[in-house]
Each structure stands twice: as structure tokens, then as C-alpha cells.
Amino acid sequence: MNNKTTQKDLFLMLAFAAVIFAMPIWLEPIGASYPDLMQKFAIFGIFAIGFNILFGLTGYLSFGHAAFLGIGSYTAVWSFKLLTMNVIPGLIFGTLLAGVFALAIGFICLRRSGIYFSILTLAFAQMSYNLAYSVLTPITNGETALQLTLQDPRILDDAPLSGAGLPSTELFGVSMSGLPGFYFCAVVLIIAFYVSLKIFRSPFGLKLAAIKSNQNRMGYTGFNTRPYLLAAFVISGMYAGLAGTLMAVTDPLAGAERMQWTASGEVVLMTILGGLGTLIGPMIGAGLIKYFENIFSAFNENVLHEIFSFLPEILENLMVFIINPFVGKGWHLTLGALFMVIVIFLPGGIMEGLSRIAKWVRKDRSKPTGDDMGTAKSKPSPGEG
Amino acid sequence: MENVSNIVLNVTGVEKTFGGLQALSNINLQIEEGKTHAIIGPNGAGKSTLLNVCVGRLAPDSGTVMLGDETLTGKMPYEINQLGVARVFQTPEIFPELTLMENVLIPALAKRDGQFKFNPFKSLLGDKKIHDEAMSVLEDLGLQDQAQRNAASMSRGDKRRVELAMCLVQSPKLLLLDEPTAGMSRHDTNQTIEILQQIKKRGMTKVIIEHDMHVVFSLADHVSVLAQGAIIAEGTPEEIRGNPKVQEAYLGGAHL
Structure with missing residues (x-):
């Protein structure tokens, strides 16, 4: 039995790696194979996988993990400014510093459990956001966001040629934008997934x-x-910090809005949508939300008119009128509706849906006996909507 | 008190009040090694309060509880468990979302790893020794065939057996049982008595709170009767059975 589980895990690991690396191929038909979006899939996947270690395993719901995301980003950008454009130091420092902050914040917040814990984490995250936005302007550059400049020392890098533009992040000479950037994030994601599996x-x-x-x-x-x-x-805080550094790697810029409570809420949605407490669920949740955000927010009234142009004009206008609030800037409305449907009908998220389908198929193949409803191993606790 | 080294649990002068209510007044108890000590008494007599004081759930207003040479008063429940006190609750306290095997593995890990150990890269499945340990306890309680079952789906009687397994896997110095047969069918009760008699043969010291006199007289070496927060009688089951004071307080004069 033990061997079988080990083999299963090995298979899961290989399959996961294959699926992630093959993203540019299988995402092509659904129009999601461009590097920017795939980088987001990987980065938010890491964020959600780490968040799941806290929320999925222990049941402690943090509403403040975006703070660690922001800390990771700021640290990485500072590393790009002061040390080198090589991404490795930024990655290490960002993750470690997020861990230090998580240790301090966690130490205080974990004196309470349940809703009080959630509120405490939310309060800390909002404090971090406000610090980053205004008080700590010398470190965070306030609302203009922390950016690279030509005057940055970058003491480990060779002096740039005069007249050269801003340097880009690199890994031993390979520029971390576009597809190479995605593959770098993918490797980090696979390692992060492996650690979570362990x-x-x-x-x-x-x-x-x-x-x-x-x-x-x-x-x-x-x-x-x-x-x-x-x-x-602390572990989940470090995952968030790691995700934050990768955001800076793919786009060397860090703004305070990354620490806002909406960002903390988003990772909660991802985890629950995919399947709380499951291994791959959070990754699926992160992918789905980022994909739909991309699709729905790109729609506008003109696009909708085009789509429904085959209908008589009055129906066309009606359809556009109904759908318009749900797309573009209003895509969060769609997300909210989707979230409600999932929580009500599939409390275990997408993963519960998949396991129900698998069970149904298996039962169909053998003989249909009795009512064997699988009880979800992990149900989200109420009150996180 | 002839030989002090034989005393496993020593409760001296324990008092506890809740608001104006005297829940425990000057409780003294010595429990000898290998013995099964029953505490009986009517509802509200303070039996559960006494147990809660022993495991660190409640702090007594005064008095001390000692396990061998160790003072238990003022310690946290997990520290008291680490010293060798395991407890079965009145309503089964298990891990409903986990399998029976996992339910028993966790206390086994507590015994091996201590109160905290950070080992996120160790494989649990690769650890055959601890699985064997857990499995042998499940076998003792006749639960081996259901090891992979979810604990939530068990009957109440079986949940109690799971909880008992969780305590036994730690081979505690002292096992506290709070009404281990409450709500059980006659058949399950007899089965539990059998299990507890077997444990007794291994020399485990037990304190048992029980309403069912059949259980008390089948298991106990010694009985203390608690009424209104005070111990009103002590002795062997036979002595207690014939004590008119006990019949008065506990059974309203009815015959045992």
C-alpha cells in the first residue's frame, strides 16, 4: 500500500510538471498562451498553493496574505536596484523577509482563532498597505510605485554602457521577460508544488x-x-513572498495596491474555488480566476454587440444590456456569481466536482449500487464570502 | 499511604469554586500503581470537575495534583499529556475528518515527537514502525479492518473505542476515563468492560468515572464516592455497596 501511494505521488509530480511546462501548447486553443498570462498562472498558483498550507490544512483563514506578497515584491525590486539584475538574490531575500514578517505577524495574530484571527490578519495587512502607500514613502515610493532607474547603483553588475536604457531582469544572462520568464516561474512553481506535496x-x-x-x-x-x-x-507567508518576488521578476515594479485587502481576498477565492485542502485545487482555482479575469475584462460593449449581431436588433440590445454589467470592469460580478454557485453546489470546489465525476464514471462502469455520495473531506467554514 | 513510591496520582486538598458554588471541597485521593479507581456520585457531584483539574483544563483554587514526583497543577494540558496522562472524554473527542489509522497515528507521534517537532520533509508513509504501533492497538480493539475508514462515519460506540485506542497507543502512566460506556448498548458496554479488563492485566493505572454500577463493580479495585463536591465514602466495591451513607446520597435509598 505504501509503495502504491509513493508511486502515485511520483506520477502526480510528473504529470503536474508536464502539464505546467506544456502550457504554451495546450493553452493555445483557448487563447491564453501568451507569456504574460501564463506567468500570472504560475505566480498566483504559488500564492494559492502556499495559502492552502495555512487555510486548507489548519483551517485558519488569513485575510492578510497580500502583505507578504507586497513585501516580496518590494524586496526584490530593491535587490534589482541595489545589488544586481540577476533574479536569484531578489528571490531569496524577498522570500526570507516575507518569512520574517510572517513570523512577527503570525506570532501576534495566532493568539486568537476563528474570526478574531481573520480580523487581526486583515488589520495587519491594511496597516502594511497604508505604511507602503504613505508613511514609508522613502522605501516604497508611495503611490508612484517602486521602479528601476538609471541611477541605481547595482553594485554587483557591470556598469551599463552609456546611453543604454533600463536593464531587464535576468538569470545568468537570460532575460526574464516573455517566454523565458514564464519557464522560470514554471520551474519555481513546480518546486513549490513539490514542497507542498512533501x-x-x-x-x-x-x-x-x-x-x-x-x-x-x-x-x-x-x-x-x-x-x-x-x-x-510562516511557510505560507514565504510562499506569498516568493510569489511577490516573481511578480517583480516578470515586471520590475512594486506598488502598494499589491498589498490591498482585495488581493488577500482573491487568494481566498482561488483556494476555495479550486478545492480547499486539496493538493492541486488551489492551482486550478488560481488558473481559472486569472483566465476568466483575462477573458471577461477584455470584453466591452462593442465586442458584445459584435457577438450578438446575428440576433434581431432589439434582442441584440437586450442581450448586451443584460451581459454588459458582468464583463469589462464589472467582471468581479461574474466572479462573485461563479463563487456562489461553487460554494453552494460544490463546497469542496472544482476538485470535489472532479472526484464526483470520477466516482460516477467508475460506478457506471461497474454495477450501479446504493447511494454512495462522497462526503467532502474538507468543507470551507462559513463566513469567508 | 504505606508505600509512597507506589502512588501514581496524588491529589491533596483540592478546592474549586464556580461563583458561589463549591464544586470541589478538600479533595484528597491517592491512586496506586496498576489499580483501577472508580469515582462515582450523582450528577453535579463534581466528578468531571475533578478530572478537568487533573488534566489541566481547570486550575484548582488551592491544593495540588501530583503524578509521581511531578506537579501537574499549573501545567498546560499538552504538558500533562506528555508526562503520561491520557484522557477519554464523555463525548468522544476524535478527529472526525481523518481515518482511524490517522486518528491513532497522531497520539503515537505525540509520544514519539514530543509537544512540537518540525519535520515537513519526512515521509509519514515511509515510517513503518509507527504504523505498526498504531495498527497493533487498532487490532487490540478490533478495529483493524476499518483502519482506512473515516472516523466521522463510525457509530458512537465505535468512536469511543477509537478514542480509547488513541489513549492506549501512548501507553500512558495514568488513563482517565470519563463515563466510557455512556450511551452504549449492553453489548458494546460488555465489550468495553472486556477491553478495560485486558488493559488492567497490563498494569495500567486507571481512574474511571462511571454511572453504570455494573461497569464499576466489574472493573474497580477501589471506589470513591463524591457528593456535593466532597468525598463521602471510600473503599472496595463491596464496602461501598453496603454503605448506607452512599445509598442515601447516591441512590436515594435504593438498593444496589
């Missing part, structure tokens, strides 16, 4: 799941749950 399969991961299941029992079973929660919080 955590899920470790005694540490089982203990986190047990905390979610019955924290009271954990105490009487001899576990001090606080350090476990703090460790999970």
Missing part, C-alpha cells in the same frame, strides 16, 4: 490537518498547537 505527506502535515479537525483534542494528545500554527503561517 508537507501534505509528512507527520507535520498530518498534525496540521488534525488541528483543523479538533484542536481541543490536540492539546489533550500532547501537542502544543501554537508553534505548529506559527510554522504553517
